[in-house]
Amino acid sequence: MSTKLKLIMNPIAGSGYAVKILPEVLRILERHSYDVQLFKTTMRGDAQKSAADPSDDCQVVIAMGGDGTVNEVVNGVLDSGRDVSVGIIPIGTANVLARELSVPIDYEKSCNIIINGNTKRIDVGRDEHRYFFLMSGVGFDAEVLKLLESSRTGGISMLTYTIPILKTFWNYDFPRFLVEVDGKPLCEGVGFMLVSNTRRYTGPLIITNQARIDDGELDIFIFRGEGKFTLLKYAFGALFRIAHRFNDVTYVRGKEVNVQSLHRKNIPYQMDGDSGGILPQKFTVVPAALSILTLE
Secondary structure, three states: OOEEEEEEEOOOHHHHHHHHHHHHHHHHHHHOOEEEEEEEOOOOOHHHHHHOOOOOOEEEEEEEEOHHHHHHHHHHHHHHOOOOEEEEEEOOOOOHHHHHOOOOOOHHHHHHHHHHOOEEEEEEEEOOOOEEOOEEEEEHHHHHHHHHHHHOOOOOOHHHHHHHHHHHHHHOOOOEEEEEEOOEEEEEEEOEEEEEOOOEEEOOEEOOOOOOOOOOOEEEEEEOOOOHHHHHHHHHHHHOOOHHHOOOEEEEEEOEEEEEEOOOOOOEEEEOOEEEEEOOEEEEEEEEEEEEEOOO
């Protein structure tokens, strides 16, 4: 008897690599008795809409693309209210969730994880509108994403971020914000903070090194320093995974995080690498919200 599976693919993921390997992915899944319903996205929001409307007998929804596609699929599945499992065939730039869950980047091996059917329940975070599974960033990285999204015309690569990062680095004014965790005032942040569900931030960078995706809490990392040399120090710390040792950072855990601006300008935040909105905002954890296919 076949298993119903919805495969949601972003055709521009991996600069077209997703389209190239699609026939082989379909062959692998169909060879193992999966009845595959294929959906190809054409614009932002398509993956979420498709994932929110699985057929009644659909048991698995697969995101074939980068973290942006995975985010939309996760939001769609959670919006649907259905307890279907989510799988990943990672074809993106960073593939942060796949790396966090030890899902191989090789598509044949990631298909084998889907076929084996091992699932794990993971937490997700959310603001007042959407879910995130990696992190929300307030300030600096959200400003970078605003610049990137204003000029983006297609797929992205690590090089795509270079000019927005440099522009933000030179022009950033380190706005101040107030952070409250689980109803208690914590401290003021300057310029940048993370509300994380995972250890990995992007690529090789690990900032919230104690985070666990299934511990029922969010990890809050606040950068309190300011200035260009301090930004370089933080980048060095993230690259070598020692940022938590600096004396001008605050690192705590909690279930609810409220952040409000102490600055005249609007301070943006991002979620899973896409713009989220502006402060004030509340972030909460939803424990064990999602069933996801993993290696173990």
